[in-house]
């Protein structure tokens with residue numbers, strides 16, 4: 628009987644995959660037949676739990692820690708994943724922070740904290756992973772942007788700049804790494820997790836055309852689409868319930 632799983636035989640590395648969106652993505656890729664390296668920063672127990680859940684799906688998994696602001700640790704992360712699985716086909720640059728800083732209150736430290744984790748880290752993950760992804764024959768990078776990177780939140784100035792950088796970096800990497808590796812991005816709107824308080828569905832979210840926040844399983848579906856859409860590269864998929872159609876809802 629033919630194996631209908633779309634990612635059978637492929638190895639993925641998902642950064643920030645111990646919990647929340649990254650965990651959903653990792654489990655979705657495993658459900659489609661991928662073996663998965665679970666990167667984590669501080670959430671070791673949650674990372675081990677994600678590994679366990681993937682093993683229950685019949686796939687292999689490993690948890691690897693790295694501070695993504697440190698390029699040497701990024702190289703070590705990629706090396707460990709490849710040495711464990713002997714290949715790397717999919718890199719999902721999910722890890723990020725979300726730091727509030729307005730024009731007047733932005734410090735060198737808060738600027739660097741946003742840019743280092745959200746933009747520098749995915750770049751150096753891509754650079755370290757590229758030789759392995761190129762050997763795959765179906766190499767793919769999925770970067771995580773944010774609709775703040777399109778609209779520009781004044782309250783999250785460095786964050787918005789970092790995510791705008793991710794969108795442009797996605798286009799440049801797509802040119803640089805073609806045809807061996809495709810590079811796409813996803814720009815989510817507000818995503819709420821199971822169990823989040825209902826009041827988090829605040830006014831500006833409810834006024835978005837689809838009148839709700841997104842779910843992490845919807846992000847995982849979209850990441851799987853970006854991975855499997857073989858004629859797609861350099862693109863950013865905006866998944867926000869239409870919120871970016873009304874940019875003045877939060878300026």
Ligand SMILES: NC(=O)c1ccc[n+]([C@@H]2O[C@H](COP(=O)([O-])OP(=O)(O)OC[C@H]3O[C@@H](n4cnc5c(N)ncnc54)[C@H](OP(=O)(O)O)[C@@H]3O)[C@@H](O)[C@H]2O)c1
Nearest residue numbers: 643647648667668669670694695721722723771773817818
């Ligand atoms: N949630 C939303 O509504 C939303 C909206 C738009 C875009 N996004 C994007 O979607 C992605 C996932 O969102 P999320 O809310 O699930 O993310 P999150 O919980 O804020 O962060 C994911 C993980 O990133 C890791 N991380 C952060 N800085 C790190 C560092 N310097 N070194 C190593 N690991 C680091 C953390 O791992 P540890 O816990 O192991 O330390 C954290 O658990 C992000 O790129 C985010 O910008 C999310």
